[in-house]
Amino acid sequence: MARLARQVRNAGLGGPAGVLAVGTSLANGLGYVLTVVGARRLGPAEFGAFSALLALIVVGNVAALAIQATTARAVATGRPAAPPVRAGLAVAMVLTAALAAVSPLLREGLHLPSVVAAIAAAVAIGGLAVAAPSLGIVQGRERFRLLAALLAIQAALRVGGGLVGIAIRPTATAGLIGIAAGFVLAAVVAWTVARPAAAGARSPALRATLSSGALLLGFVVLTNVDVMLARHVLPADASGLYAAGSIFAKVVFWLPQFVPMLAFPAMTDPARRRGAVTLGVLAVAASGGVLTLLAWLFSDTAVLLVAGDDYAELGPWVPGFAALGALYALAHVLVYAHLARGDRWTTAVLWTLLVGYVVVVETTAASLADVLVPGLVTAGAVVCWGLLREQAAFTRFVTPARHRHHHPDQR
Incomplete structure (x- = not known):
């Protein structure tokens, strides 16, 4: 602590x-x-x-x-x-x-x-x-x-x-x-x-702007494409249920939106980057965990308040949508962390996962779960990649310094 x-x-x-x-x-x-x-x-x-x-x-x-x-x-x-x-x-x-x-x-x-x-x-x-x-x-x-x-x-x-x-x-x-x-x-x-x-x-600022835009565009598409896919592949009633459920995902996603914006300048500074990323990930993870727990405890009440009686059957799915929003929020922090140091690998991985998600849903989806579950897997994969990439970057820069500290005689 x-x-x-x-x-x-x-x-x-x-x-x-x-x-x-x-x-x-x-x-x-x-x-x-x-x-x-x-x-x-x-x-x-x-x-x-x-x-x-x-x-x-x-x-x-x-x-x-x-x-x-x-x-x-x-x-x-x-x-x-x-x-x-x-x-x-x-x-x-x-x-x-x-x-x-x-x-x-x-x-x-x-x-x-x-x-x-x-x-x-x-x-x-x-x-x-x-x-x-x-x-x-x-x-x-x-x-x-x-x-x-x-x-x-x-x-x-x-x-x-x-x-x-x-x-x-x-x-x-x-x-x-x-x-x-x-x-x-x-x-x-x-x-x-x-x-x-x-x-x-x-x-070469224009190139940097376009590179940043490619990463952010992939993320924006990822966080919005599921509703459009649901409308395309599901029956009208099921797509309506999914659209109503996505409201809960958006609430959980947008509530900690200020965190990556706040942390971004510190993420560009090697001396402060580790603390900024750690704080951002922990704060957003805590927010997402609490909101997902509340969604599980009060799912039926939440559906009645947000969508009304016509969407009562959405209740069991609300925690899943909240978890999706929580994963998107975590991915948001990590995307900005990689944006701060110009990591182009994340852009390629994000777009690859996005294309894979679209293909899976378009070819297999027949129910609400067939859109939501692949979305959870994709968002989780983005988070895992982000955490592994961040840990690799930290190890690459910090481990040599620690090695010299423990072996002072080495030159």
Whole structure:
């Protein structure tokens, strides 16, 4: 225990954790408010389009996460911030233009009421990417109170814009225009506060951003593909049960979301990395264990509160979904740990496991268990790989030092 306490102090993560936890929880809570109001205010057809575009924004947010991580890593390790800032702006412009160009295809593929809704989603994703360098600078400097405030402001403007749009006109297009406006305003606020410089020395920051994006995209797809697969391979009722169960997985997954964000700068520092990873893994494992136990004890009550009487048969499966969310949360910490040191092997392994999961479900699934159990195995495999990779990296750097300590006569 004393050793762990020393690692936590060395990582420097104790103080700001509560503030960042409150900021990310507020941001996630506001997102649920928008979803609930949208479901009540919009009709089924409009809400379906609205939800599809929100899912598109979630996937598009991978670019912003990659830009933020690359910028934070540069700042935390003392490298110039200008190259990743320039790379982030380039990615933001290209991504927004590309999505706007394919908006007619999105309109057809997602059965949207208007191409304007797809363009608004493209602008929203661009706004996220433009804000990302500023958030990365604040994160890399470990100004976590300011980071929490910026995340809360971004969520408030996004949700406020969406609610205003829906209030003015109850359509998916109006809601997406409001969301896009909120993200653009949030980007202005972030740039005003952080003032990132885009001029300076050149470096292969674009390659680093794309590499980070490949890893994060794989993880985002892994944590969201199961619901789409369930919809594709299962009967309508079973896929509906799975979708309701995935709510519990998402709650367990997102509650400790602040942990990897808090620990990431320390993970880039060899002197603090071990303590940051240890603290992150233990904190998230404890959170997931407690929530899974509660899901097992109160599964029937939880189903009634979250989904209603129509989903009563979901009760026995709730602990499994909670365990899936707990494994995803652990994988989240380890993915960011590997992202901090640019580990490309994890990207390859993650995508391989993801493809294997999709193939297994598509070829064998006939029930809810046939989607959930392979998901648990895949998430567990990602966690095991992450822990083994982290232990191997620690042993490689630390063992020689210990060897010299025990054999002082060796030169």
